[in-house]
Amino acid sequence: xxxxxxxxxxxxxxxxxxxxxxxxxxxxxxxxxxxxxxxxxxxxxxxxxxxxxxxxxxxxxxxxxxxxxxxxxxxxxxxxxxxxxxxxxxxxxxxxxxxxxxxxxxxxxxxxxxxxxxxxxxxxxxxxxxxxxxxxxxxxxxxxxxxxxxxxxxxxxxxxxxxxxxxxxxxxxxxxxxxxxxxxxxxxxxxxxxxxxxxxxxxxxxxxxxxxxxxxxxxxxxxxxxxxxxxxxxxxxxxxxxxxxxxxxxxxxxxxxxxxxxxxxxxxxxxxxxxxxxxxxxxxxx
Ligand SMILES: C[S@@+](CC[C@H](N)C(=O)[O-])C[C@H]1O[C@@H](n2cnc3c(N)ncnc32)[C@H](O)[C@@H]1O
Numbered sequence: 001x002x003x004x005x006x007x008x009x010x011x012x013x014x015x016x017x018x019x020x021x022x023x024x025x026x027x028x029x030x031x032x033x034x035x036x037x038x039x040x041x042x043x044x045x046x047x048x049x050x051x052x053x054x055x056x057x058x059x060x061x062x063x064x065x066x067x068x069x070x071x072x073x074x075x076x077x078x079x080x081x082x083x084x085x086x087x088x089x090x091x092x093x094x095x096x097x098x099x100x101x102x103x104x105x106x107x108x109x110x111x112x113x114x115x116x117x118x119x120x121x122x123x124x125x126x127x128x129x130x131x132x133x134x135x136x137x138x139x140x141x142x143x144x145x146x147x148x149x150x151x152x153x154x155x156x157x158x159x160x161x162x163x164x165x166x167x168x169x170x171x172x173x174x175x176x177x178x179x180x181x182x183x184x185x186x187x188x189x190x191x192x193x194x195x196x197x198x199x200x201x202x203x204x205x206x207x208x209x210x211x212x213x214x215x216x217x218x219x220x221x222x223x224x225x226x227x228x229x230x231x232x233x234x235x236x237x238x239x240x241x242x243x244x245x246x247x248x249x250x251x252x253x254x255x256x257x258x259x260x261x262x263x264x265x266x267x268x269x270x271x272x273x274x275x276x277x278x279x280x281x282x283x284x285x286x
Contacts (some may be wrong), residue, residue, distance in 0.1 A: 031125035035145045037138045037163015038066065041249035042073030045169065050161045051075070054132055059124050061086040061117070062134035086117045086133060086149055096221075103197075110148075117149050125157055138165035141188060142219045166278050167217050169249030173256050176284035178215040183283065185212070190219045191228055203231045210235040218279040222268055225279065229265050232281070238262035243285035246277040258285060 034053045039045040054060070060081045067077040089095050089109040099106040124131045135143040139160050146160065167188065171178050178186045187209070195201050209216075218228060222244070232240065240261040247253035259267040261281075268277075 031128040031130065033121050033125060033131045033133060033158035034161055035133045035135060035139045035143075035150070035158055036161040037140075037143070037165075038070075038134050038136055039164045039249065040137050040166040040169040041069075041247070041251070043070055043075040044073065044251075045164050045249045047161065047163060050163060053130075053161060054134070056130055057081055057132035058129040059083050059131045060134065061121075061131065063087060063092075066134050066136075083120065086113070087144055089113050090148065091144055114149055114151065118153050121153075122157070135163065136166075138163040141165045141167070142190060164249070166219075166245075166248050169254075170217070170243075170245035170278045170280055171284070173245045173248050173254055174243055174280065174284055176286075178217075178282075178284050180283060182213045183215050186215045186217065188217050188219070191224050195231065203234065206231060206235045213283065215280070215282040215284055218281075220279065221275055222273070222277050222279070223275075225268055226265055228279065229261065232261055236261055236281075240281055241283065241285040243280045244268060244277045245280060246271075246273050248278055 034057075036050045036053055037047070038050060039047070043051060054077065058081065060077065061083055062077075063085050067079060067082060070077050087095075089106075090113055095106060095110075098109070121131050121133075133145050133149070135145045137143065139146050140162070150158065167178075194205065195203060220228065238261050242259050242261055242264045244257040244259075244264070246255040246257070255273075257267060257271065257277075
């Protein structure tokens, strides 16, 4: 009886060996991608859940600015874990310039990058690794990861961790409710969502919107402000209250500029900052 037992377990060795190789190569399903909302500023406005996932990451995908920003606020992101910038060639100054001058070249590069990122993440997950993709603010509000990089990616392979969005921090800076009694709805939009890449969606929607008391929040580079203001001026009065919340949530840099539709473009030009600001229109900006 004893002898038979030994023979059986010896026979099982190759099977166990192959199983180990398989698990090592294809993972034990414990690998996962986390798309983590890092909040609008530094780690004091990042959710505890997000920070603990970043701590347990094997591999991190983020913009070069993210570890720098968090270091400034005293939170260390291990540079040894950062694989590469997943948005290289998709967003950023250089990419935006190419997008304007040669859209097809930009689109081809962006598609190549998306494939590269998805293949990289899949290979890490298959090896049982925890991959963390860091998004600014909340990943579900104009976050480039879900919206762009993970298009078509198997949903069972990733989780999304909510983050505080720039609009939450902007509301706090304004010390106003976006949803006060007479406001019918809050609109989160961008010039491209509203008007299309080349204005092909038109601006009729603004005409309809202008009938209602709305809080409008525009996600955009402030370099596009002239175009948005010109469109708003067709349907809204010159005294429509507008606020720009610069660096919402940053303890040392946050700044609120309050103005009106007629004067906002000039007021913004007087300031140096051209990039990080949220454009808020409506009563809460008064
Ligand atoms: C690609 S979107 C990312 C939005 C992000 N997912 C969120 O939930 O806040 C980038 C735009 O968000 C706005 N933004 C992001 N962080 C901001 C901040 N701390 N202060 C002001 N605006 C911010 C700016 O309009 C910027 O052009």
